Amino acid sequence: xxxxxxxxxxxxxxxxxxxxxxxxxxxxxxxxxxxxxxxxxxxxxxxxxxxxxxxxxxxxxxxxxxxxxxxxxxxxxxxxxx
Numbered sequence: 001x002x003x004x005x006x007x008x009x010x011x012x013x014x015x016x017x018x019x020x021x022x023x024x025x026x027x028x029x030x031x032x033x034x035x036x037x038x039x040x041x042x043x044x045x046x047x048x049x050x051x052x053x054x055x056x057x058x059x060x061x062x063x064x065x066x067x068x069x070x071x072x073x074x075x076x077x078x079x080x081x082x
Contacts, residue, residue, distance in 0.1 A: 013035045013036055013037055013039075013040065014027065014028065014034070014035035015027075015034040015035050015036045016036070028040075028044055030044060030045060030046050031043065031044055031045065037068070038065040038068045038069075039065070041063075041068055042063055042064065042065050042068055043065070058071075
């Protein structure tokens with residue numbers, strides 16, 4: 001899951017694919033809101049178990065979508081940093 005979001009807002013998420021003109025529903029099929037990287041990492045119920053394990057591993061226990069970009073940047077592997 002985390003490797004899919006190396007840059008906030010990018011990846012194979014429905015909302016991004018839809019913005020590129022792909023004929024795909026931009027909404028998360030589970031939650032009914034735009035499927036963005038932030039949504040998948042912070043809120044989507046499908047990933048509750050994975051999220052809990054990831055958050056525990058990096059020592060973050062409360063996260064909002066507004067804090068997500070900073071979290072990804074802080075924990076991004078060095079080889080992906082520009």
